[in-house]
Amino acid sequence: MSREFTAEKKKLIEKEFPSLKDVTYLNTCLVGIPPLRAQEAYRTEIEELVDSHGSEDDFDDRRAAAREDLAWLIGAEPEEIALTNNTTAGMDVISLGYPWDPDREVVVYEKEHFAxxxxxxxxxxxxxxxxxxxxxxEHGLKADDIISQISEKTQAVFISSIQYSDGAMADLKKIGDACRQAGALLIVDAIQSLGRIRIDVKECNIAFLASGCHKGLMVRNGLGFLYCRKDLIEKIRPYHGGHMSFTKAISPYAHDFQGILPWHTDARRFEGGNLNDPGVYALHASMSLLRELGLTEIQEHILWLQDRFLHYCGEGAYEKYVRGDLPGGLMIFPFNAAYREKVRSIAEKHRIYGTLRPDNFRVCLNIYNTEEQMKDLAAATGEIAAL
Amino acid sequence: MFSKEVQDRIRDEFSSLGDVVFLSASFTTMPPRCVQDVLPAYTRKYLATLSNEEWEKWTGEEHAVCRREIAGLLGCDEDEIALTKNTTEGIGIIASGYPWTPGKNIVLPQAEHAASLHSWIPLTEKGIELRPVIPADPAHGITADEIIAATDENTEAVLTSIIQFWDGAFIDMEKLGRYCRDKGILLVVDAIQAVGRMKVDVRKWNIDFLACGGHKGLLSMDCSGGILYCRRGLEKKITPPYNGMDGTTKRSHIEEPGGCVLHYREGARKLEGGSSNTLGAMMFAEACRFIDSIGIAEIEAHILGLEDILLEKLGDLRQIRVAGDKRSGIVMLDFAPEERERVIGILNRYKINATVRADNVRFCISMVNREEHMDILAKAIEEIRN
Structure with a gap:
């Protein structure tokens, strides 16, 4: 279902993103723009640190609030959320720490992001x-491409919820069902979806999910999180641990050197050392905006924008620009590499900011985009196609 | 001790402290105004950088500047610095990524901080012995000689903090480093209690790996992340636990003959995983510039000068503990656990911000302190003792 935001929500967004007033920002697939309230949260955090002379003591509460926010976002429980610094950190906890069976297979798409x-x-x-x-x-990864590789030998499937390279969104629920039947773990890099397109980890049978918070979650780079299904947490040995990973502070001269450590039994065991607390604080602020807007409404708005764009492009646009099983508000427009500078000029003329690559232009729709911008984008992509 | 001009500048940069006697730099930091001012500058640039090319150029340059500034502070080259999340992550990369040899041992002080210690414990399952060192006199703290005495021909590495978090013991790193290099033992250090307060020279001290977070002597904040120094060449032996965009080049690997070979970036950048923390990098760089503008040798001299004054005022050294081979500007005061609330009351009355534990209080002198603070601290200690 696709539907535009209400007038009230559009007004709220205009207020939160004043810097985007005169531009069409379509580069959330690279970095999201923090709303004013998240920018303010960073500033407040520094002021509070300085004003309290370093004696702030509510870090644990703030981190707990951020875990609750993220659990709400993906339909998990707060105990299943660990705060990390980026997608890679979360993914690597799994690939390095899970007790893999060397004789069983892990299925992965060759064009996945390096993270x-x-x-x-x-x-x-x-x-x-x-x-x-x-x-x-060629036309983007679909669920069946993955499912056809799943067998009784499969122990896990690694996949991005939306492919960074071409915007293809495979049907995660379908893959999750196939994994369930095969007894395989579904591991998802969700950074191109979260904050824009809904993901429910229980519904999709996702075992692990990792993401950074600097795209659709609209926090600056340096913060991420890992979801780990409750029954799997204690199977994973974190490769490193700091004081945040343990149930109690261990007094010097009382360390156990025989490998028995008081790891948290929940996902906090994956949080080693100090966290990016200003980022955590800003995340809570950004998430409050997502809560106000509503996750379903956000997704509907983004899909509505994509509908409008395709409408303005004319017949055949869906087949041309939507890859994978489902639309996810992320598209690429290929061009001959020789025309790259011309594409740049077209984007500049329309004041459109997307990801300019050697031979394609990538755009990502988000809450701050409008129908007028879709009309303009259709005009710009028409010019690119005509090169 | 600092000149009046420098003292005035520091007072201005840390004006938010007012009449608070801040002696908690071993726990957290007070960012100077110049570091606080990084945030609005970063925000403006962030909001104005909308294309991927500008973004990559900007963040790449800021990260490079940060590595260069940190390298200047530590006495190494920028390609030996990786940006990390915190001390724990930096130490964890070494502990889990270096090909340690089963049957060998790693020597480390028993009282190391969890941030650096616990990453090593899983190595015991691979047949690597962890050999903790307990000082002969815990009140005096660990020394280089005691660590050296615990090594043998099977020692592959020594892990130690330069300054111990627990009691401020400052290990003679020159002695320890020379010994380790002569014996072919790798020296891995947690430097968070030293960097920015004491002059740390990784070449002179023969340090092989150094990890540090930004939220203590480096005058940044929790959001700033950490850094990892890796002596040139040693990174080739490490398989990073994190493998993402920042540590690898963008070349495709999957179709290469022989399997999945990753093409890592040159130098310590190989050890950087996913997207780095640009705000933190900018804060680090600004803090380094600030420290450099005063001079790390001058900062160290100022801190030790203040410690001299404090000790002189106290007269009877039995009142406080000064641990380790060298003085570090960190002193401890023990008390009976039942006295804790009374101690906190006294410190609050004197507006002293320090680290109060169950049965001791840790005072960490830093560049923000002045002679008058030592007067106040001495009075407070006397009152606690009486």
Whole structure:
């Protein structure tokens, strides 16, 4: 279902993103723009630290609030959420710490983002599991491309909820059902979806999910999180641990050097050392905006924008620009590499900011975009296609 | 001791402290105004950087500047610095990524901080012995000689904090480092209690790996992340636990013959995982510039000068503990656990911000302190003792 935001919500967004007033910002797939309330949260956090002379003592409460926010976002429980610094950190906790069976397979798409692909490949190369790779798909990855590779030998599937390379959104629920039937773990890099397109980890049978918070969650880079299904938490040995990872502070001269450590039994065991607390504070602020707007309404608005864009492009646009199983508000517009500078000029003329790559232009729709901008984007992509 | 001009500048940069006697730099930090001012500058730039090319250029440059500034402070080259999340992560990369040899041992003070200690404990399952060192006199803290005495021909590494978090013991790093290098033992250090307060020289001290967070002597904040120094060449032996965009090049790997070979970036950047923390990097760089503008040798001299004054005022050294081979500007005062609330009351009355534990209080002198603070602290200690 697609539907535009109400006038009241549009007004709220205008107020929260004044810097975007005169531009069409379509680069949330690179970095999101923090709303004013998140910018304010960073400032307040520094002021509070300074004013209290470093004696703030509500860090635990703030971190707990952020875990609750993230659990709400993906339909999990707060105990299943660990705060990290980026997607890679979350993914690597799993690929390095899970007790893999070396004789079983891990399925991964070859065009995945490096944030999870690099480590998945490396651990496979180390012999922790067998790799089964899915070759690039011209029209984007679909659930069936993955499902056809799943067998009784499969122990896990690594996949991005939306592919960063071409915006393809595979049907996660369908993959999750197939994983359930095969007894395989579904591991998701969700950074291109969260804050824009809903993901429910229980509904999709997701075992692990990792994301940074600097795209759709609209916090600056340096904060991420990991969801770990409750029954799997204690199977994973964190590769490092700090005072945040343990149930109690261990007094010097009382350390146990035999490997028995009082790890948290919940996902906090994956939070080693100091966290990015101003980021945590800003995340809570950003999430309050998402709560006000409503996750369903946000998704509907984004899909409505994509509908409008496709409408302005004319017949055949859906088949041309929507890859994978479902629309996810992220699209690419290929061009001949020789025309890259011309594409840049077109984007500049329309004041459109997307990701300019060597041979395609990537755009990502978010809460701060409007129908007028979709009309303009359709005009710009028409000019690109005509080159 | 600082000149009046420098003292005035520091008072201005840390004006928010007012009449508070801040002696908690071993726990957290007070960012100077110049570091606080990074946030609005960063926000303006962030909001104005809308294209991927500008973004990559800007963040790449800021991260490079940060590595360069940190390298200047530590006496190494920028390609030996990786940006990390915190001390724990930096130490964890070394503990879990270096190919430690089963049957060998790693020597470390028993009282190391959890941030650096616990990453090593899983190595025991791979047949690597962890050999904790307990000082002969815990009140005096650990020394370089005691660590050296615990090593043998099977020692592969020594892990230690330069300054121990628990009691402020400052280990003679020159002695320890020379010994380790001569014996072919790797020296891994947690430097968070030293960097920004004491002059740390990774070359002179023969340090192989150094991890540090930004929220103490480096005058940044929790959001700033951490850094990892890796002596040039050693990174080649490490398989990073984190493998993402920042540590690898963008070349495709999957179709290469022989399997999945990752192409890492040159130098310590190989050890950087996913997207780095640009705000933190900018804060680090500004803090380094600020420290450099005063001079790390001058800061160290100022801190130790103030400690001299404090000790002189106290007269009877038995009142406080000064641990380790060298003085570090960190002193401890023990008390009976039942006295804790009374101690807190006295410190509050004197507006002293320090680290109060169950049965001791840790005072950490830093660049923000002045002679008058030592007067106040001495009076407070006397009152606690009486």
């Amino acid at each position: 999870n692909l690099a480590d998945v490949l490396l651990r496979g190369h180390e012999g922790r599991y067998r790799l089964r790779t899915v070759p690039p798909k």
